[in-house]
Amino acid sequence: MEESRAVSSFLGIQELIRGEVQSVDEVIANISAVTKEDIKRAANRVVKPENLVLAVVGPFNDPKHFEDMLKLD
Numbered sequence: 307m308e309e310s311r312a313v314s315s316f317l318g319i320q321e322l323i324r325g326e327v328q329s330v331d332e333v334i335a336n337i338s339a340v341t342k343e344d345i346k347r348a349a350n351r352v353v354k355p356e357n358l359v360l361a362v363v364g365p366f367n368d369p370k371h372f373e374d375m376l377k378l379d
Contacts, residue, residue: 307313307330320327328336358376366372 307316316330317327355376360372360376362372
């Protein structure tokens with residue numbers, strides 16, 4: 307927030323996306339309020355076994371090794 311471009315971008319994006327502008331302190335407080343449980347909950351909505359994809363480049367002998375990487379425990 308030391309350059310006018312950063313300040314205008316910060317304010318403009320908030321206004322366009324949220325329709326309101328928060329102070330830097332309010333944004334930091336909101337970020338600090340995020341808990342591990344919040345992150346786990348969000349990850350569980352996004353990371354699902356049916357959505358996992360793995361690309362492998364190079365020779366390999368056993369696809370099982372890579373298939374095991376895609377399993378969620």
